[in-house]
Every structure is written in C-alpha cells, then in structure tokens.
Amino acid sequence: ACSSRVVLSQMHPMWQEPLEVPGGERQSPIDISMRKSIFDPNLKPLVTQYDPRTCQQIWNNGYSFLVEYDDTTDKSTLRGGPLEDQFRLCQFHFHWGENNSWGSEHTVDRHLYPAELHLVHWNADKYALFEEAVVEENGLAVIGVFLKVGKTHEGLQKLVDALPAVRHKDSVVEFTKFDPSCLLPESINEYWTYAGSLTTPPLTEAVTWIIMKQPIEVSHDQLAVFRSLLFTSAEEEAQKSMVNNFRVQQPLKGRTVRSSFT
Numbered sequence: 584a585c586s587s588r589v590v591l592s593q594m595h596p597m598w599q600e601p602l603e604v605p606g607g608e609r610q611s612p613i614d615i616s617m618r619k620s621i622f623d624p625n626l627k628p629l630v631t632q633y634d635p636r637t638c639q640q641i642w643n644n645g646y647s648f649l650v651e652y653d654d655t656t657d658k659s660t661l662r663g664g665p666l667e668d669q670f671r672l673c674q675f676h677f678h679w680g681e682n683n684s685w686g687s688e689h690t691v692d693r694h695l696y697p698a699e700l701h702l703v704h705w706n707a708d709k710y711a712l713f714e715e716a717v718v719e720e721n722g723l724a725v726i727g728v729f730l731k732v733g734k735t736h737e738g739l740q741k742l743v744d745a746l747p748a749v750r751h752k753d754s755v756v757e758f759t760k761f762d763p764s765c766l767l768p769e770s771i772n773e774y775w776t777y778a779g780s781l782t783t784p785p786l787t788e789a790v791t792w793i794i795m796k797q798p799i800e801v802s803h804d805q806l807a808v809f810r811s812l813l814f815t816s817a818e819e820e821a822q823k824s825m826v827n828n829f830r831v832q833q834p835l836k837g838r839t840v841r842s843s844f845t
C-alpha cells in the first residue's frame with residue numbers, strides 16, 4: 584500500500600546524497616539536544632490502535648526491510664500527541680549499523696544507538712493515499728524507537744525468523760498477525776517531536792517526527808540477523824550485506840524540538 588518504490592543508486596548502498604534538498608529547511612534525521620528541547624504541556628497522550636489482522640507482508644526494498652500493513656481502512660491508526668488529525672499505519676522498518684556502536688538515524692545528546700525503528704503513518708483525514716500524503720507538510724507521522732542491545736525481544740523474534748526469506752533485494756514474503764505495539768516501549772508518553780522529512784528519497788518535508796525517549800531492548804543475535812540481509816538482488820554477482828542504512832544528520836536550521844516530559 585505504501586511501499587514507495589524509490590530508485591536508489593546501486594553504486595553505493597548509502598545512496599549518493601544530494602548535497603542539499605532544494606529548499607531543505609526541515610530535513611531529518613537530527614541530533615536531539617535534551618537541554619535545548621522545550622517542554623510543551625499542551626502535548627496530548629499518544630493514542631495507537633493497531634489491528635494485527637492488517638499486517639500483510641515483509642519486503643526487502645534494497646535499503647531496509649518493510650513490514651507492510653493494509654492501510655485501506657482505519658483499522659490501524661495513530662492520533663493524539665502533537666497530531667491534529669488521525670493517521671493510518673502503512674509500514675514499519677528499521678535502520679542499523681554494521682556493529683553495535685552505531686546505526687540509529689537520530690541521536691540524543693550525540694548518543695548513537697545500534698538501530699532505530701520507524702513506524703510510518705499517513706494523514707487519512709486529509710489525504711486518500713500514502714502517495715498523496717508523502718508530498719504534503721502535514722502528510723506523515725513517524726514514530727521513532729531506539730533499539731539497544733540487551734535481553735532478547737520476544738515479540739521481535741517472529742519478525743527475525745522471517746528475515747532469511749527476504750534476504751535479497753525485491754524479495755517479499757507473506758507475514759500476518761503481527762501487532763507492532765509490541766515494539767513500543769512501556770512509556771510511549773515520553774517523547775520528543777519536531778517537524779522533519781523522510782530520511783530516504785524523495786526526502787520530502789512531510790514528517791511530524793515522534794521520537795520515543797525509552798529505547799527497547801533486543802539481543803545481539805537478533806541484531807545480527809538484520810545484518811544478514813542483503814542490499815543486492817539474487818541475480819547480482821557481488822552480494823552486499825545490508826548495514827549502515829542510515830542517513831547523515833541534517834542541520835536543525837532553527838527548528839524547535841518539543842518534549843512531552845520535563
């Protein structure tokens with residue numbers, strides 16, 4: 584439903600960055616400075632309602648793996664927090680490094696996490712399709728959750744077990760009845776929020792970012808399976824392991840990052 588088949592240069596897994604996105608005033612990712620973020624008491628609690636029956640498939644798009652949801656109805660939604668409208672979940676994916684020292688796209692006071700989860704939602708009150716919303720400034724809402732190495736994440740394991748089936752670029756496998764709320768931290772009402780962009784092409788400035796303060800814990804072995812995926816398709820000669828699929832950090836350009844907590 585929302586798999587934006589963007590063309591990424593095969594020359595280098597970390598696609599050649601355009602120097603500046605034309606008029607890029609609100610690009611992502613960024614470093615979140617805790618002491619510079621502003622507590623906003625008007626931020627509401629986040630409300631997620633995810634129906635596992637809308638989970639459809641896992642797809643390796645040559646940059647990450649996406650777990651895609653049926654977003655043709657209002658069964659899996661996000662509202663509240665900084666959002667004025669109701670947003671539909673269309674997919675979630677991750678960004679990670681080649682080792683546990685780095686991998687996240689956002690950082691907190693320059694602290695790097697080994698990986699970051701993005702739950703991508705689009706504004707279904709204002710637009711009819713993800714593809715329409717992705718070019719609008721209030722089109723998308725992405726929940727970011729940091730991953731840290733610790734105990735095995737039981738809920739993630741079902742996803743990890745399916746990854747070998749999508750090892751190569753453009754492979755798809757059916758994947759159903761997965762409740763993404765199991766990937767949220769206990770306290771979803773401690774978050775930072777700011778106006779940003781997609782971190783992959785088309786890099787459009789359409790995203791209200793909602794970054795969770797509390798990371799989730801996954802095991803070293805679970806992260807290692809992420810790194811067993813490939814950027815390259817089965818036909819290609821040289822196989823390139825899918826690692827370091829994060830974008831370089833972008834200038835804040837005067838933006839304010841708000842926090843829901845003091």
Ligand SMILES: NS(=O)(=O)c1c(F)cccc1F
Pocket residue numbers: 587701703723725780781782783790
């Ligand atoms: N990384 S990200 O969350 O900005 C993102 C989106 F929001 C939408 C599509 C692809 C993608 F990668």
Ligand SMILES: [Zn+2]
Pocket residue numbers: 676677678701782
């Ligand atoms: Zn992402």
